[in-house]
Amino acid sequence: xxxxxxxxxxxxxxxxxxxxxxxxxxxxxxxxxxxxxxxxxxxxxxxxxxxxxxxxxxxxxxxxxxxxxxxxxxxxxxxxxxxxxxxxxxxxxxxxxxxxxxxxxxxxxxxxxxxxx
Amino acid sequence: xxxxxxxxxxxxxxxxxxxxxxxxxxxxxxxxxxxxxxxxxxxxxxxxxxxxxxxxxxxxxxxxxxxxxxxxxxxxxxxxxxxxxxxxxxxxxxxxxxxxxxxxxxxxxxxxxxxxxxxxxxxxxxxxxxxxxxxxxxxxxxxxxxxxxxxxxxxxxxxxxxxxxxxxxxxxxxxxxxxxxxxxxxxxxxxxxxxxxxxxxxxxxxxxxxxxxxxxxxxxxxxxxxxxxxxxxxxxxxxxxxxxxxxxxxxxxxxxxxxxxxxxxxxxxxxxxxxxxxxxxxxxxxxxxxxxxxxxxxxxxxxxxxxxxxxxxxxxxxxxxxxxxxxxxxxxxxxxxxxxxxxxxxxxxxxxxxxxxxxxxxxxxxxxxxxxxxxxxxxxxxxxxxxxxxxxxxxxxxxxxxxxxxxxxxxxx
Numbered sequence: 025x026x027x028x029x030x031x032x033x034x035x036x037x038x039x040x041x042x043x044x045x046x047x048x049x050x051x052x053x054x055x056x057x058x059x060x061x062x063x064x065x066x067x068x069x070x071x072x073x074x075x076x077x078x079x080x081x082x083x084x085x086x087x088x089x090x091x092x093x094x095x096x097x098x099x100x101x102x103x104x105x106x107x108x109x110x111x112x113x114x115x116x117x118x119x120x121x122x123x124x125x126x127x128x129x130x131x132x133x134x135x136x137x138x139x140x141x
Numbered sequence: 142x143x144x145x146x147x148x149x150x151x152x153x154x155x156x157x158x159x160x161x162x163x164x165x166x167x168x169x170x171x172x173x174x175x176x177x178x179x180x181x182x183x184x185x186x187x188x189x190x191x192x193x194x195x196x197x198x199x200x201x202x203x204x205x206x207x208x209x210x211x212x213x214x215x216x217x218x219x220x221x222x223x224x225x226x227x228x229x230x231x232x233x234x235x236x237x238x239x240x241x242x243x244x245x246x247x248x249x250x251x252x253x254x255x256x257x258x259x260x261x262x263x264x265x266x267x268x269x270x271x272x273x274x275x276x277x278x279x280x281x282x283x284x285x286x287x288x289x290x291x292x293x294x295x296x297x298x299x300x301x302x303x304x305x306x307x308x309x310x311x312x313x314x315x316x317x318x319x320x321x322x323x324x325x326x327x328x329x330x331x332x333x334x335x336x337x338x339x340x341x342x343x344x345x346x347x348x349x350x351x352x353x354x355x356x357x358x359x360x361x362x363x364x365x366x367x368x369x370x371x372x373x374x375x376x377x378x379x380x381x382x383x384x385x386x387x388x389x390x391x392x393x394x395x396x397x398x399x400x401x402x403x404x405x406x407x408x409x410x411x412x413x414x415x416x417x418x419x420x421x422x423x424x425x426x427x428x429x430x431x432x433x434x435x436x437x438x439x440x441x442x443x444x445x446x447x448x449x450x451x452x453x454x455x456x457x458x459x460x461x462x463x464x465x466x467x468x469x470x471x472x473x474x475x476x477x478x479x480x481x482x483x484x485x486x487x488x489x490x491x492x493x494x495x496x497x498x499x500x501x502x503x504x505x506x507x508x509x510x511x512x513x514x515x516x517x518x519x520x521x522x523x524x525x526x527x528x529x530x531x532x533x534x535x536x537x538x539x540x541x542x543x544x545x546x547x548x549x550x551x552x553x554x
Contacts, residue, residue, distance in 0.1 A: 025308045110308075110310075111308045111309070111310040112258075112260055112307045112308050112309050112310065113309075113310050113314070113318065116260075132307075134306050134307045134308065136306070
């Protein structure tokens with residue numbers, strides 16, 4: 025069963041780049057990714073350059089491409105994972121290990137893809 | 142009543158949840174389809190068992206029948222086409238032996254933990270438990286929730302879809318999750334009992350089938366976790382409260398307050414069982430909300446009369462409960478106990494800040510208790526106003542009538 029895990033955090037929360045805390049968190053992410061790989065749960069994951077977002081809409085054959093929208097949401101979507109695990113409890117357990125869950129949130133969405141059983 | 146009807150009722154009560162759990166697992170978590178085909182199997186059983194006799198293993202018969210229906214449906218449902226090829230080779234699959242191998246208790250508990258999963262909305266958990274574990278019908282659940290049948294059906298459909306889409310597991314959680322999951326399950330069982338004990342609407346003040354179902358579930362949980370103080374506390378609380386059930390309703394259907402109950406009508410056997418479960422919980426020396434509530438219920442059950450109740454100890458236990466779980470419900474109950482231990486003015490003093498709180502303006506028990514205490518201190522006008530307010534906030538007909546009677550008595554002096 026595959027799940028999309030969307031990671032968000034409130035701007036300014038968590039460790040700041042260049043601090044020992046930040047390096048420690050990065051090391052935690054690295055260990056987590058290794059663990060996910062070893063468990064066979066890792067499908068894909070990536071950070072997002074949200075500041076360089078582009079929006080495309082097509083209406084009546086007219087294509088508009090715009091810059092943004094730089095969500096004004098309280099929590100910024102900064103990364104996502106796709107995991108392949110047994111069930112929701114397993115997905116929750118992995119999400120709980122993600123360092124940003126301590127200061128942000130992890131949203132778990134089951135994938136409805138045809139490869140799902 | 143025929144043997145077939147008896148067997149069907151017994152199978153429904155004891156094995157339905159286990160059959161449902163087996164089928165749901167085989168259908169990869171599709172609880173909605175599983176519910177439908179298990180329902181079909183019971184309908185088929187009503188006809189077949191009467192005609193051909195009760196099968197040796199009713200649960201296994203129901204499981205096989207439900208599974209055949211599931212395969213039939215999957216072949217016919219367009220959406221399922223992609224899955225049907227996977228499932229068809231399983232026709233020969235020996236589901237009967239799977240049903241026998243699996244423990245019925247474990248299957249029911251697995252279903253219970255799935256229905257009470259924290260990823261489901263709180264209000265959906267109890268509805269789903271009543272439907273999938275207790276086997277209540279949608280109209281019955283809608284009544285219990287004061288909701289329309291269509292709204293309840295939508296809530297259940299949504300909850301089942303989440304169970305299946307998000308793949309909420311059907312199993313007893315592993316040890317590291319068991320503690321936190323248990324809290325949620327106990328809460329739902331407690332609410333099922335409460336709903337039966339004080340039916341919030343309709344002509345019947347007590348709905349025994351909900352009470353019995355809650356006690357059955359609490360027993361199951363205790364079998365799983367025999368040394369958990371919360372689980373033992375809940376079972377003790379339900380048994381001790383339930384021991385008084387027969388005395389709570391008068392022949393004409395009116396609710397009888399604890400004070401006026403005929404104590405000889407209490408179920409002494411149930412009370413004794415509750416007390417021994419409570420003793421087990423107390424020996425673990427980890428006081429918790431359910432254990433304290435059970436201890437209060439035990440004091441009431443042991444008292445020969447209302448007046449002879451150990452009120453100072455009841456008041457002390459409510460104070461302890463208030464520390465564990467502060468709520469207006471607990472404070473109102475503490476006020477009652479204090480009023481008996483130290484006099485009505487002391488009880489009223491506890492209620493005064495609550496009565497001044499606008500958020501509690503619609504909290505019925507506050508006004509009902511306050512009315513009784515005002516009457517005891519001789520404030521006839523205050524009592525009358527409080528009774529009027531309590532009556533206006535009461536949906537249950539039997540309880541309204543009981544309050545109206547007390548109001549008349551108070552006015553008559």
